[in-house]
Amino acid sequence: MAKQISELKLGILGGGQLGRMLIQQAINYNVTSLVLDPDPDAPCKHICNYFENGSITDFDTVYNFGKKADIITIEIEKVNIEALEQLEKEGKQVFPQSRVIRLIQDKGIQKQFFKENDIPTSPFQLANTKDDMLNSNFDFPYILKLRKDGYDGKGVMRMNSIEDIDNAFDAPCIIEKLVDFEKEIAVIVARNSKGDMKTFPVVEMEFNPEANLVEFLISPSTYAESLQQKAENIAKNIASSMNITGILAVEMFVTKEGEILVNEVAPRPHNSGHQTIEGNYVSQFEQHIRSIYNLPLGDTSSITNAVMINLLGEKGYEGIAKYENLEKILSIDGVFVHLYGKKYTKPFRKMGHITIVDIDREKAIEKARYVQKTLRVIA
Amino acid sequence: MAKQISELKLGILGGGQLGRMLIQQAINYNVTSLVLDPDPDAPCKHICNYFENGSITDFDTVYNFGKKADIITIEIEKVNIEALEQLEKEGKQVFPQSRVIRLIQDKGIQKQFFKENDIPTSPFQLANTKDDMLNSNFDFPYILKLRKDGYDGKGVMRMNSIEDIDNAFDAPCIIEKLVDFEKEIAVIVARNSKGDMKTFPVVEMEFNPEANLVEFLISPSTYAESLQQKAENIAKNIASSMNITGILAVEMFVTKEGEILVNEVAPRPHNSGHQTIEGNYVSQFEQHIRSIYNLPLGDTSSITNAVMINLLGEKGYEGIAKYENLEKILSIDGVFVHLYGKKYTKPFRKMGHITIVDIDREKAIEKARYVQKTLRVIA
Structure with a gap:
């Protein structure tokens, strides 16, 4: 017989509401759940089998946490990918795979992936610096997005004219056509x-x-x-x-x-x-x-x-x-x-x-x- | 504003599957759940806010556990009623009320309650001893039930003739008409x-x-x-x-x-x-x-x-x-x-x-x- 679900411990990076609702369901399958979250009072704290208070972006913390689990998943993309790669090398199952998280973490790479795979998406350009924005020939208004760490509407701005570049994000971005x-x-x-x-x-x-x-x-x-x-x-x-x-x-x-x-x-x-x-x-x-x-x-x-x-x-x-x-x-x-x-x-x-x-x-x-x-x- | 749900801690006597499914739902309401169960590995153990390993039939254990909660409920009837009565006197909310649990714990009292309240139920007699059974004029076959602690089909037997009384329960019982x-x-x-x-x-x-x-x-x-x-x-x-x-x-x-x-x-x-x-x-x-x-x-x-x-x-x-x-x-x-x-x-x-x-x-x-x-x- 294949391994029983209860023999494959689930490690979750992030202990917020998504982890919480995931665990509420996982209980029906006798899943043993381990949770890592930087908030000592994270929403998952009292409903999982094991809670660890720690950073999900720190290599050692994620790696050592992951060693305790058999299957590792995420409830937020902003996690330490290198630790997940190492865990995969050592035979842990990481789902979604570290490769997929890396691709999606960066909106620039994500957009390029869509383009390469004929997935319909709005026209875009990468802009590493404000100079790139100034040199862009994209029509205003356009949407400017931080490539990394945008969340819940944060990291997105509408650029109406060249003057807005003064107040634009000073980090790698993508410029996207404004879709009507x-x-x-x-x-x-x-x-x-x-x-x-x-x-x-x-x-x-x-x-x-x-x-x-x-x-x-x-x-x-x-x-x-x-x-x-x-x-x-x-x-x-x-x-x-x-x-x-x-x-x-x-x-x-x-x-x-x-x-x-x-x-x-x-x-x-x-x-x-x-x-x-x-x-x-x-x-x-x-x-x-x-x-x-x-x-x-x-x-x-x-x-x-x-x-x-x-x-x-x-x-x-x-x-x-x-x-x-x-x-x-x-x-x-x-x-x-x-x-x-x-x-x-x-x-x-x-x-x-x-x-x-x-x-x-x-x-x-x-x-x-x-x-x-x-x-x-x-x- | 009335008290918030999260301000009223829920104490559950019994930490089996019923408590477990109750907590899975209670999570949606931010209920803080405390569980008392004699099994150190009870199904609720890892999904409640506080788990106590102890007897649910012992006065002191139930009383001291109940003091930690605001609302006390049960997932099994076989609990210490006196402790619940004391907790009620001290202002705790016990639901179902200790009075109701006491009534239902004893199938004899339960049957009498039905009779007194015109609830249709099969004819019955109380039988405290085997002598009572021998002296009963109830027609065979009939159903014999332990008044207390029957559970999942246990504590129930079918009595086909007077010979069966030899092997009958030797404790207070009810004799019930066999319903076709x-x-x-x-x-x-x-x-x-x-x-x-x-x-x-x-x-x-x-x-x-x-x-x-x-x-x-x-x-x-x-x-x-x-x-x-x-x-x-x-x-x-x-x-x-x-x-x-x-x-x-x-x-x-x-x-x-x-x-x-x-x-x-x-x-x-x-x-x-x-x-x-x-x-x-x-x-x-x-x-x-x-x-x-x-x-x-x-x-x-x-x-x-x-x-x-x-x-x-x-x-x-x-x-x-x-x-x-x-x-x-x-x-x-x-x-x-x-x-x-x-x-x-x-x-x-x-x-x-x-x-x-x-x-x-x-x-x-x-x-x-x-x-x-x-x-x-x-x-």
């Missing part, structure tokens, strides 16, 4: 070591035009079947070109002309898949476990319409988190709360998410709007 | 401190006529709406007569004449509600959390057909558990595995459960039969 998109969509694809692949149905991001922010995530999409099929195929192409083991979230733009362009990818559970916990037969977290343990992939079909909203720390509040009006929103059918176990709130910190399911799509959106204006994280 | 039932059904009802109540849809137990054992649990029932309504009302009547806070599982017989008789009740998450995790919008575990934290109760509707089977340790194997053919069953859509984190298997030990969901009821049953004969826990 109709919607952002995302597809999560899973791939196990046997090469089996499955995609989750396309989800749509609903923008708040006033705040210019993603407000909701709606699953499944109502785009034409042919466009959805195309998006799913693009996600599969990326996963198989990368030869990834694990799940990969693929964020895409749909242009006003109906063209699909890949924006960026993340080789791990992703905010655009949180609604799968209630909205789909198998969740992205269970699917990631199935992928990295080389098990058959689960049924990704949508059960019903699901709208996901992030629960962010309210502006103007910093301190021990309090959840205002939680009771009110729980009195609505189909509202599911996921709090991330973070003791302290601060403005815009991701404190949890809420998924609203309803067989009526418009009703789900309506309930989500109500939840969004009602539930507040204050201090 | 068509099916066993169950309803789980939840009640919070405000008095809000909600029932889960009726589920049916499918018997294996050969082994005379419950083989599957099927949700929802296909009995006529009127019968189901009656069963749900009975469950609600019991919960409100008991004034319980928490969830209550009500097991009932449907006789061949279509009459409903209550068999017994359990004031906690129950094996007859495991399929709610995937099969219903809210699970019994989340509903129990909502009840004891006095939150609005969730939507109990069925999402689709769900069949649940218990995964028992295979006869003839004892030792470190191995799950044979896990991959095979995971390749079937709609199959969800819940392993309980028990290192050692022995014959008939509950090692996990599997839920199979399918929009086609017969297909769900067919898949369940396949899973049942394929997945084996050996050593």
